[in-house]
Amino acid sequence: MTQVWRALPSRGTDVWLAGTGATLSALTVVGPGLHGRLGGWALIVVFAIGSIGALAATRLGETADQNTALLIILMSALAMRLGLLVTEPTLSGDIYRYIWDGRVQAAGINPYRYVPTATELASLRDADIWPKINRASYAVTIYPPVAQAVFLAVTRVGQSVVTMKAGLLVFEAVAIAAIIALLGRLGLPATRVAAYAWHPLPVWEIAGNGHVDAAMLAFVLIGLLAFLRGNTLAGGLLVTLGALVKPVALLVLPVLWRPWNWRLPLVVGATVAVAYLPFISVGTGVLGFLPNYLREEGFTSGAGYKLLWVVESFSGPLTHGVAAFVAVSAVFLAGLAPAIGFRSDRSGEASLHAASWLLVAFLILFSPHYPWYFLALAPFLALAPSAAAWALTSTSVLFYDVVPNDSLPAYEARIAVFTLATLAALAYDLWCQWRRTAGVAVGGTP
Numbered sequence: 001m002t003q004v005w006r007a008l009p010s011r012g013t014d015v016w017l018a019g020t021g022a023t024l025s026a027l028t029v030v031g032p033g034l035h036g037r038l039g040g041w042a043l044i045v046v047f048a049i050g051s052i053g054a055l056a057a058t059r060l061g062e063t064a065d066q067n068t069a070l071l072i073i074l075m076s077a078l079a080m081r082l083g084l085l086v087t088e089p090t091l092s093g094d095i096y097r098y099i100w101d102g103r104v105q106a107a108g109i110n111p112y113r114y115v116p117t118a119t120e121l122a123s124l125r126d127a128d129i130w131p132k133i134n135r136a137s138y139a140v141t142i143y144p145p146v147a148q149a150v151f152l153a154v155t156r157v158g159q160s161v162v163t164m165k166a167g168l169l170v171f172e173a174v175a176i177a178a179i180i181a182l183l184g185r186l187g188l189p190a191t192r193v194a195a196y197a198w199h200p201l202p203v204w205e206i207a208g209n210g211h212v213d214a215a216m217l218a219f220v221l222i223g224l225l226a227f228l229r230g231n232t233l234a235g236g237l238l239v240t241l242g243a244l245v246k247p248v249a250l251l252v253l254p255v256l257w258r259p260w261n262w263r264l265p266l267v268v269g270a271t272v273a274v275a276y277l278p279f280i281s282v283g284t285g286v287l288g289f290l291p292n293y294l295r296e297e298g299f300t301s302g303a304g305y306k307l308l309w310v311v312e313s314f315s316g317p318l319t320h321g322v323a324a325f326v327a328v329s330a331v332f333l334a335g336l337a338p339a340i341g342f343r344s345d346r347s348g349e350a351s352l353h354a355a356s357w358l359l360v361a362f363l364i365l366f367s368p369h370y371p372w373y374f375l376a377l378a379p380f381l382a383l384a385p386s387a388a389a390w391a392l393t394s395t396s397v398l399f400y401d402v403v404p405n406d407s408l409p410a411y412e413a414r415i416a417v418f419t420l421a422t423l424a425a426l427a428y429d430l431w432c433q434w435r436r437t438a439g440v441a442v443g444g445t446p
Helices: 002-007 010-038 040-062 066-085 094-106 119-124 145-155 161-186 190-197 200-208 213-228 232-243 247-256 263-287 290-296 306-315 321-341 348-366 371-377 387-399 411-441
Strands: none
Touching: 010 040, 010 066, 010 200, 040 066, 040 190, 040 200, 040 387, 066 161, 066 190, 066 200, 094 119, 094 145, 094 161, 145 161, 145 213, 145 263, 161 190, 161 200, 161 213, 161 348, 200 213, 200 371, 200 387, 213 232, 213 247, 213 348, 213 371, 232 247, 232 263, 247 263, 247 321, 247 348, 247 371, 306 321, 306 411, 321 348, 348 371, 348 387, 348 411, 371 387, 387 411
């Protein structure tokens, strides 16, 4: 297939790209309606077609005129997002909490102090946002300080779902621009951005459901760009700001660190302290709902670890299985992070691949329950692609279960498929790496 794409003349490639982009845009527009009427299978098909289209576009774009092809990719990406901008969120209600938190802060109240149903907040309730807030009766906000700053800033423009989604799409536009700049820094075709821009996960989770991960991506990618340009401390500050939107961004920091460099940890610690300072009046309450969230999602009982669940599905319950799994996973990640910091290859390509593999390892081992957590990995489909990254981001659609009386297989069966597909993709990546290493060892072509 790659040979066929390479054989296409540039104009033919542009036509293929434009046709694919138009098809994916139309499919995105009708996607929510298809999902609502036909159930989860329709969404799975939409995601499958979208993922294949995004992958095909990265291949097609390599042989095309870069300026024309990039314009087609970006215009199609915009069309996909505009198609979902004005729709009500169908896969998650988190955006209502974002708007509420911004409203609470604008009233001069610490968002970590009260649950939404508290009588102290009664004057802030309305008929559009407040009734749709999840966990309203028992959970204070879970979102860190920089996320709170985003909520406050966007709600000063308007307190509607469309306004919040539009604000987050601005952050995503910055993220896409950073991906293009990073590709240029690596000497790679700018059209590779299609792997992110056309992928259904960011399209649906940012334009469709308005997840704040868009802001996290913007901070992290600009931070990586600053790092590759030689400004490590600015990069560390920006990545830390991203982690104060969604903590998963912390996994990128080991890529920036050089052995025994104390300045980067100091910048990280100072950034965290300054960000939390305006909210410190509630003491340890600044952690919000996070400790209870971890219990609610099964990360303390062990039910939340998909890899462990699959193993125990075959072996039966393992004595001390949860403790052993958590310990081994933590030791592995704790060893991988400094190993990346001590790496000898400090090139941009090696750095981005290291960041990607840290995220892949974390997402496989600690297996979040919600697809939008995999957004952290989506930019690396363009910057440092791997089969495991494609599997994690694309098959995360199997987690959705929001249509009543759906005909989908049981959640356990879908999780098994997700986990086995991810492990198969990981095995393929390791096999490819072994072949490259063996080729170098015998003097072959890596």
